[in-house]
Amino acid sequence: MDGVFRMIRLFPWAARGSPPSAVERPLDVVAVHAEYADFVFRSLQRLGVRPPDLDDLRQEVFLVVHKRLHTFDTGSPMQAWLFGICKNIVARHRQRAYVRRETTAIPVPETSSEGVLPSPEESLATKQARAELEELLDELDLDKRAVLVMFEIDELGCEEIAEELGVPVGTVHSRLHKARKAFEKALVRRQARLSRGGRR
Template sequence: MDVATVFREHGAFVHRILRRLGVHPADVDDALQEVFVVVHRRLPEFDRDASMRPWVYGISVRVASRARRRRWSSREVGAEEAPEPIDPTTPMDSVAAKQASEVLSVILDQIDDEKRAVYVLHELEELSVPEVAKVLGCPVQTAYSRLRAAQVAVADAVRRYRMREGI
């Protein structure tokens, strides 16, 4: 398998996951390129019997973390911080989806990187916890622990948001 095939099969997934992991919209294309540069460099080391998606995701997590640190250290914040809108079928759906996406993005930004990665992989990308542990290179129990802590943090943040908004 070559890097072009990996990109065709996993490029959209990596793009989506970089956004979900908090990479600024202006930085996503650069981060996507960085992921596939790493894939190209490390492809000869990849175990052909293993699943490609978790391996690519693990690389994406590390690249996303570096991209967020670079953005944070440069203190470049602006109006374009809001996530890109989702394209649902009606204008009302569009507004609701955009608001939900923005709220989730703000909530996930409050969770540390390790818990956020586990939460995104399990809850949003629907990987099993053992798969998450393998991707992140941590024990399964650690992944469960991080997932539970992230779920509590997200639930608390949603509860605070609803109280503040009167929902």
């Protein structure tokens, strides 16, 4: 398992980030966008949206915000409300992608972390590793996937994740435990397919 999670850190978009500050009341879409656009972008990444679709789906999220902002309970965390919208948008996007039978690739950086241009073999190996990891992560539900990515890729602590998502720390611990179990089962299934000579 540790080797697999080291592979997770091949993702080029993994980056730490502090939770956004609270939006001052009264709320308006411009203020919400200014404070939370980066949070929405990161959330969509963590939920598995591929780079070519990120900007379009972020726009979809804020269209929903524009329509539903009047329903937001100002006594609850804005992050949790926005994350729920992100999940719904991503779920619909996955359905559309399935119908179109889309395949999307995770981009490979042109240089390594040391600034050295990788060889074609290294680039191919990195691309394959990311694709395999993405396949495993896609087997998780969106809540589990997001927490696992935030913990293992973004290297956020459970308290940071709880603050960013606006949920109790206990919820983060529970989701993370279940996510790791689900990921491990997905990995075992994949290894079994490979041992039988099946699809990667």
